[in-house]
Amino acid sequence: MVELNPYEAVLLSFGALVFGIFLLVRGGGWTIDSAVHIATQRGLSPMFVGFVIVGFGTSLPELIVSLLATLQGSAGIALGNVIGSNIANILLILGLSAAIAPLVAQRSVSLSRDLVVMVLSTFWLGWLLNSGGIARWSGFLMIFSLLVYVGFQFLQAKRDQAHEPRLDLFKFDSDAAALFFLVCGLLSIAVGAEFLVKGAKTLAIVLAIPESVIALSIVAVGTSLPELTTSIIASRRGQTDLVIGNVIGSNVFNILMILGITGLMVPVSPGTFSPQLAAFDVWFALVVALVFAALLFASGKITQLCGFLFCLMYVVYNIYIYTAHL
Numbered sequence: 001m002v003e004l005n006p007y008e009a010v011l012l013s014f015g016a017l018v019f020g021i022f023l024l025v026r027g028g029g030w031t032i033d034s035a036v037h038i039a040t041q042r043g044l045s046p047m048f049v050g051f052v053i054v055g056f057g058t059s060l061p062e063l064i065v066s067l068l069a070t071l072q073g074s075a076g077i078a079l080g081n082v083i084g085s086n087i088a089n090i091l092l093i094l095g096l097s098a099a100i101a102p103l104v105a106q107r108s109v110s111l112s113r114d115l116v117v118m119v120l121s122t123f124w125l126g127w128l129l130n131s132g133g134i135a136r137w138s139g140f141l142m143i144f145s146l147l148v149y150v151g152f153q154f155l156q157a158k159r160d161q162a163h164e165p166r167l168d169l170f171k172f173d174s175d176a177a178a179l180f181f182l183v184c185g186l187l188s189i190a191v192g193a194e195f196l197v198k199g200a201k202t203l204a205i206v207l208a209i210p211e212s213v214i215a216l217s218i219v220a221v222g223t224s225l226p227e228l229t230t231s232i233i234a235s236r237r238g239q240t241d242l243v244i245g246n247v248i249g250s251n252v253f254n255i256l257m258i259l260g261i262t263g264l265m266v267p268v269s270p271g272t273f274s275p276q277l278a279a280f281d282v283w284f285a286l287v288v289a290l291v292f293a294a295l296l297f298a299s300g301k302i303t304q305l306c307g308f309l310f311c312l313m314y315v316v317y318n319i320y321i322y323t324a325h326l
Helices: 008-039 044-069 075-100 110-128 136-163 176-205 211-236 240-266 275-298 304-324
Strands: none
Touching: 008 044, 008 211, 044 075, 044 176, 044 211, 044 240, 075 110, 075 136, 075 176, 075 211, 075 240, 075 275, 075 304, 110 136, 110 240, 110 275, 136 240, 176 211, 211 240, 211 275, 211 304, 240 275, 275 304
16 A cells, blocks of 8 residues: 655545545535426425525535434534534525525514524534534434424415416426436535545544534535635526525534434444534524624625624634634
8 A cells, every 4th residue: 555645645635535525515406406496397495495495505515514413423524514504504604695686585484483493403412512512312303393394384385376476497398308417416416425534533533633623624615615616606697585594594404413323323422533523613604694684684784894893703713613623
């Protein structure tokens, strides 16, 4: 076996990271486009498409990455990926989208309910990480809660579809073409996740950086690129409901689905991840979620100034984690 010097190892692991992110973005794009096409052909509302279809689709990279990381004994990558992605979804993705054009939400009972679920899910995760980790029963409850909520969302969307505008964001010539790209997208995500996890683990070892730091920053941004792409496209086309629903849905899915499945398969105990994740990062994610919810409750919009401030907060946060975790 050929021994690599540190410089070559860094280049190789970084190359694996970049290739993995490329496959995740490409696969995520295909998956989202095809899922949105199939859903909108059946008359589902933009908020439902954003929260459930796009939210689930854009969370697939996080799901596969977190599962692979946990199965390979790297719970820090799994948790850091989810927490970091949720922070990036609001501060980076909503920040950039709002910087392009102010995000004005249509106030509704369903939006308020979704925001409350997002905040409560984040608080639940913080409580779990500080009181014994994610056991199998916790994972089961998280998945069950998500299924009940998605079922309720679907029934609500079917009742409201006659009063909602049709979403015209992504197009395919036929359902068969959409299904083909859905399969291709899922395969690309699976392969990309494998490269991303291995690249992140190797980079952490070579640079002597905790896995959780790599996961909170590089891996989190990489797996959030599908959300970023979708949100920027939607923002430029005036589909603010899709942007906001995408972020809320992705954050809820990241916690309840990804960590629920992860905990059900491989319980996550406190000794398997960095204490800093439970002591600070998850609570910072909660504060960010509360600020986001408060803005929408108070004014119903995220201004361009707020967008720039969100981006600035994200830069400051990343500087902090590289000093606090090291």
